[in-house]
Amino acid sequence: MIPGGGQCPKRIGYLFPHPCERLTPAGCPDCDSGRVGDPYRSRSDRPGYEGDDFDNYTSDETGDASSPPVFGGGDSGGGGASVDFTEADGASLVNTDDAFEDDLSAS
Amino acid sequence: MAIDQQKLQNEYTFTGRGTAAELVADLDQVALLAKKLKGRATLIRWIALAVFLMLLASAMLFGGFLIALAIFVPIVLLICSFFAGGSSILHDRAEFLRLILNMLQQDAGTRGRFEVLLRLRAKPETISEGPVPNNQSVKQKFLRDSWLSLSARLSDGTVISESCTDLIRRRTRKNARGKTKTKDKRTCLLRVQLNYDSGRYGDAASAAAALKNPFRLAGLAQMKEFRSTDQGLAMKTILKNNPTVAATHSANQAMLLGAYRILNLARQRVTATGGTK
Secondary structure: OOOOOOOOOOEEOOOOOEEOOOOOOOOOOOOOOOOOOOOOOOOOOOOOOOOOHHHOOOHHHHOOOOOOOOEOOOOOOOOOOOOOOOHHHHHHHHOOOOHHHHOOOOO | OOEOHHHHHHHOEEEEEEEHHHHHHHOHHHHHHHHHHHHHHHHHHHHHHHHHHHHHHHHHHHOOHHHHHHHHHHHHHHHHHHHHOHHHOOHHHHHHHHHHHHHHHHHHOOOOEEEEEEEOOOOOEEEEEEEEOOEEEEEEEEEEEEEEEEEEEOOOOOEEEEEEEEEEEEEEEEOOOOOEEEEEEEEEEEEEEEEOOHHHHOOHHHHHHHOOOOEOOOOOOEEEEEEEOOOEEEEEEEEOOOOOHHHHHHHHHHHHHHHHHHHHHHHHHHHHOOOOO
16 A cells, blocks of 8 residues: 555656556556656656656757757658648659559569 | 447448547457458358359259359359458558557546547548659559547646548559559558647747757658647658558657657746746
8 A cells, every 4th residue: 555545656657747546556567566766757668768868858958949849750851841741742752763663573 | 338339330430439448448349340251251252162063063964054154153252252351451550549549548547538530441532643754654543541530638638639641642554464553652641739738838839949859750750740839739740651550650659759748848847937737
């Protein structure tokens, strides 16, 4: 049981921290039966974030309030890219390198 | 049961309202439906074989038009079995929804309600069609298939809305022997919108402007748009080249983690300035 009764005071959550609703840490998958001090911060299943990166904001990341966000990823589109998903995106598919037209073996 | 069984059976659409746990449990119905359809297809194939053998025996005895029937009827039955089968149930879509629900469940609380609509069969609409530039012998069509919409309220008061749409480029050509060949290329667009509680998070637009590199997308996922206001965050990401479930889920996760990194920073700023709720 939680010392003093009531709900567990630990922070849990994947996207944002919120209080645990359990009444006992026994069998809790978030804090591993009470062994993890801060389950929210200690998660290791957030792709792109290592250790407690997700819950930490370095001065490098938040220093310049005037700069727009930069989009990450191997094929980053950058800010202000087109909004609609119709002909504009279709055009990029049309122009992709594709040997289909000459591939007579394809079934 | 949180879903509409009739729509699932008749229209192959998984739609309903309930907690994430209820909807995840109901996703098992999709596997049962596919199994049932597969069983029906197998039965029709056996009937086709029996009819073929009976007509063949009759044709050997009586000859004539029964020979034509012995060929024609089983072929028709085999075609029917193809359409009756579960081969066109898109399990990847169900798996993607399962992954989303399992992720959001962790922040939705036990009473968080979800509303989902998932099309398990492609229902594409034509956007445009015509010959391929520089190769008039190949025709191409652009099709759009909106297959998922989801909304829910998370335990921080944020209302999340998500949707997935496929854009399919379908190219067809006839080869020298007159055989038609078709090749599809699919691109997937993910849209996510978070309408947050401004009492809790303040103005997340200023946090978004301050935070560098909030979205850590992997592979070929490409963010097309990000907008932030004092009430909501909206994101669009595109995945090209027939993305897998894992790649689609990964892009979705990256968008949500990035958006919440902004919101969590906004929340910290609200707390630091004493404007907590």
